[in-house]
Structures are given as C-alpha cells and as structure tokens.
Amino acid sequence: MEITPGPLLTTINSPADLKHLSREQLHQVCNELRQYIIDVVSVHGGHFAASLGVVELTVALHYIYNTPYDQLVWDVGHQAYGHKIITGRREEFHTNRKYHGLSGFPKRSESEYDTFGVGHSSTSISAALGMAMAAKYKGENRKSVAVIGDGSLTAGLAFEGMNHAGVADSDVLIILNDNCMSIDPNVGALKEYLTDITTSHTYNRLKDDIWKALGKLPIGKNFTREMASKLEHSIKGFVNKSSNLFEALKLRYFGPIDGHNITKLVDTLQDLKNIPGPKLLHVITTKGKGYALAEKEQTLWHAPGLFDKITGEIYKKKFDTPQPPKYQDVFGHTIIELAEKNDKIFGVTPAMPSGSSLKFMMDKMPDRAFDVGICEQHAVTLSAGMATQGMRVFCNIYSSFMQRAYDQVVHDVAIQKLPVVLVLDRAGLVGEDGPTHHGAYDIAYMRCIPNMVISAPMNESELRNLMYTAQLDSMDWPFVIRYPRGQGVMPEWKTPFEEIPVGKGRKIKDGQDVAILTIGHPGNFATTAIRELKMDGLNPAHYDMRFVKPLDEALLHEVFSRYDKVVTVEDGTVTGGFGSAILEFMAEHNYKAEVKILGIPDRIVEHGTPKELYNECHYDAQAIAETVRSMMKGKITVTQLLG
Structure with a gap:
C-alpha cells in the first residue's frame, strides 16, 4: 500500500526545508505530519500515541534551532517518529522497526540528527548537559536541548542531571513534556507536584498578565523582561509554593505552556534560545493528540500494532484452535x-x-x-x-x-x-x-x-x-x-503447583552420541530440531537444565560420562552465559567433550522479528539441527545401521 505525504510535508527533506516556510504554514505541516504518522503506523506498526503528542513540539524545535549543529536529545525516543520524518527519513519510514530497516528509536549511526542513542528512559538531561559543557569548553555557540517526559522525570538519573545542570553554568534547555503518562499512567508525588503547577490558575494568570503589561511599557525590552522575571519569581512562592522545585535546583523555570499551540511554541523557543544558562520549559501535551481513540485510551494506543485508521479496529490474529498465553x-x-x-x-x-x-x-x-x-x-x-x-x-x-x-x-x-x-x-x-x-x-x-x-x-x-x-x-x-517476551507453548497452561527442587534439571529425552542441553524457552526449539533430526536417523538426547545456578551437577555428570558431543542452547549471550557455565563444569571435573555453544553472539544484535533474529543468531530449531548434523558428519549411528 502506497502512503502519500501531504503537499507541504513532501517538500521537507531536512530541517533546512522547514525553515523556508512561513509561521502560518507550520499549522499545515503539523497536520500533515500527524496524519502521515497515523497512515504509516496503522499499516506497518510501531509506537503510536507518543509521537502524535509531540508533533507541534518537534516542528517548533527544528524550525527554531539549527539542527544538527544544535544538539537535540530525545528521552527514550519512542516519540521521535516526527523527528525522523522531518530529518530526511520520510521515504524510509515505512521500514521503521523492520529487519534491516530504520530503528524505532534515535540512533547515532542512522542519522547525524540523532545526537544520542536512546531506548531507556531518563538519559536525556545528562547527555544534553554533557554536550553543552563540551560546547562551552570548545568555545562553540552550540545549543543543547533535552526533551524529557514527566514519566522519565521520576527516575533518579533525571534528578542527578538536573542537580548538576543547575550549577554547571552551561547553555542547556530542558523541555518537560508533561502528558501525565509514561506507558501506563504516571504515579507518585512528582505527578501530584506537576499537577499543582499546571492547575495553579492564579499563578499562571498573574504571570501572563505581568508579561503582557510590561511588554506595553515604553522602555527597553531587556529591562521589561528582567523586571517581569523578578516579579514572576516573587509571586511563585506566594501563589504556588510547589513551583519552586526546579528553581531550587537553579534551573530557570518557564511555563507551563500549551504544547499543541505551534505559534506559542515557536515564540517561546525563540525567546529561550537567546537566554543563556540552564533553563526548563514546561510543556503540556496530550499523548495520542489528533487521534481520538488514542487520546482516550493512551496505554492501549502506546503501541497498538496494526489497525484500521478509520474505524480504530486493532487487528488481531484469529486462530481456529486455542493458543498459548503470553x-x-x-x-x-x-x-x-x-x-x-x-x-x-x-x-x-x-x-x-x-x-x-x-x-x-x-x-x-x-x-x-x-x-x-x-x-x-x-x-x-x-x-x-x-x-x-x-x-x-x-x-x-x-x-x-x-x-x-x-x-x-x-x-x-x-x-x-x-x-x-x-x-x-x-x-x-x-x-x-x-x-x-x-x-x-x-x-x-x-x-x-x-x-x-x-x-x-x-x-x-x-x-x-x-x-x-x-x-x-x-x-x-x-x-x-x-522468561521471554511473547507466547509460550501450552494452551492448557493452568496446571497444579509442584515444588521444583532448586538446582535440579530434567531429562526430557534419552538419546545417543549427542546431548543437547537447554535453558528456558529455547528448549522448545530443541524439541522441534530433534523431531527433524529423527528423519535423518539421528537421535540426540535432550536435557532441560532449568537452573543456571546452581547447576544440576548429577545430571551433568551423567551427560559427560555418556556423551562426547554436547550442544548448549540459550537465549542469552554466549559470553559468560549458560554455555560458559557448562564449560566451567567440564573443565573443573576433567571431562573431555566437543561442545558447541548456541545463543546470542558477542555483538550488538539489531532489531527484527524474534524469528528473524533467532535465525540470524543461529540458535533456532534449524540451527540446532544443523549443528548436530555437523558434529555427527561422517559418523554412522546405530539407528542408521539398523535401517
């Protein structure tokens, strides 16, 4: 299905193209960008509501700041789809999160506009501050901006970054994207604190009135802004005591402002760009903005999968037989x-x-x-x-x-x-x-x-x-x-409870010549491989070890006493993992065997479907079968002799 962007969005291949537009045209750009995200994600999948909530903020940031020279850091990054589309990846956006396609998160190796690779929360403030400090040391007039959500702000790392930013005397802007959500609704005292700020109508009305009134005075602009800042600071403690938290950390606090008012965002960011030092802009947004169902059920629409954008029906696979649960x-x-x-x-x-x-x-x-x-x-x-x-x-x-x-x-x-x-x-x-x-x-x-x-x-x-x-x-x-993400293997899963002796594995199948030792869910891959190998006349044994620590030493003595060829399978790194533990046991007890370790290799594995990645990392059922065949190459088994 071909998805066509709107007429203005079609002309934007970089933030430089965006800057050629008038401020009035930015409204249309935002509408087209939001619609394009809806169109693509509904067909190809991905995170959804978070990016819709920051469309206006994304456009305003790239319109005002000189990216990528100015450093823009996204926290977590599942809200950066609009950022990717504006920064030259529109034509590739349909490959987002697909095998060998675009990453679902900002990634330094993917684009110079992705200044910091992310995926976990709360790193943006520290990273942006580090960039600002480096720019100051090098004498560069480079701006650094961190965009962090109120959910991410709960993590200790975010507070550590703010605590340092307040005294580092570096030109860093922290944008607090406040939508009362992470994936699930936010919890804790910080949520209540931010609510106090955003609902203090007296404070926000007084602050706006002071800025407007002073702006009309026939005196210098710098003087009026300085006077407004002093008056604003004085009323904060009087009207809204909770608003002092950020300023107690020596961050100049601005806001809250409507994060969906593109004109207000552009004007505010332009002002803040010219104010040196550490500062925080509080922006109120709605997760899922522009798609009614996503606004209403934000957790469900965080990453809904494929859906009908007209009816809102989320497509789910239909099966004729009962399926295993997750x-x-x-x-x-x-x-x-x-x-x-x-x-x-x-x-x-x-x-x-x-x-x-x-x-x-x-x-x-x-x-x-x-x-x-x-x-x-x-x-x-x-x-x-x-x-x-x-x-x-x-x-x-x-x-x-x-x-x-x-x-x-x-x-x-x-x-x-x-x-x-x-x-x-x-x-x-x-x-x-x-x-x-x-x-x-x-x-x-x-x-x-x-x-x-x-x-x-x-x-x-x-x-x-x-x-x-x-x-x-x-x-x-x-x-x-x-345990892994996704489904298990037992539709009838609600079995009676039984105690498992700690450190005791189980022999699933006896065999000859080769023993396959597995830990966890990949044991099911081995079961499939063994069925396939039976067609070749091969009959490996299978042991489900259950525990990596402590290992079932009695079971391992049996394995190494009977088999001189062993395959270990795990869904973890082969460096220092389950297979390494088996080798350590073998060495400690002076056994001699040929051991092949299958699992996640010692490199960074990129994204794709689990099936694609199991195959790439060579520990799916096919890889297990191929490994056993390779180890048994040239060796005639008893089963083959008996025909």
Missing part, C-alpha cells in the same frame, strides 16, 4: 493465585504494570501490588526492605531494565541474602525494539553474583512451578526467574 500473563494470573494462599506475597514493578501483567494483581489486590514509576533501583531496594520484614516480593522488571538496578541486586539483595524474587520479563531477544531492549546479558551478569538462584522455565507450567517454589518459606535465597 508468559507475562501466566505470571500475572499466577501471582494472584499464590497471593490468595500466601498473605506475605507482594508484587512490585517499575512503570510496567501492563507490560508485566502485574496490573491484574494491582486491580484485585491494590494494597499488595505497586507500580513505583520508572525507578528500577528503588524497585529492587524497596523489595529488599520488605523482605527484611518477612515479605515475599516478586519484583518484575524487564531484563534490559534490570541492568539499571545491578548495584542494588548485589548490594541490597545478594550480599544480605534476602529472598527477593527477581522476575525478568523480556529475557532474550525481544524483537522490533532492538538492542536497547534485548535481554541478552542477565544470565551472565546474574550468575557471577554469590547467593543467587537463577532459573528459566521451558513452558508455562514450569513458570508456575518456579514461582511456587520461589515463595516457599524454605527458600531463603534471592531467586531469579527469567
């Missing part, structure tokens, strides 16, 4: 089952109640399940604090986001040997979100920490049983459970 939903329903029987169980997630399916528990047991905002470090230490009081906390964090809380896992959980259950959703290759979201490293970075149990279920029943095991009173160690 692993996240198995977690979400199972924790409620367990919590109904164990009043010590709590759930915690950092801003991912829908993505982790903890929302089910938050709805049913609001006093025992918490969204703490984009605060991974706090989520882990909060869980540790509760664990000291005998609570059993399931702290659910995406694998790639857990990287941000690594020190807390070591210092606050492992050293103190607190029985926190660290649930790592989106482990392995996540697909179209790409390298910032792949859960590639958690096996490697967790297994080097003492006092840790690290597990991965091969299917939904195993996930339920691992969760059941982790909450037992007898389990007094930190317990990691990792």
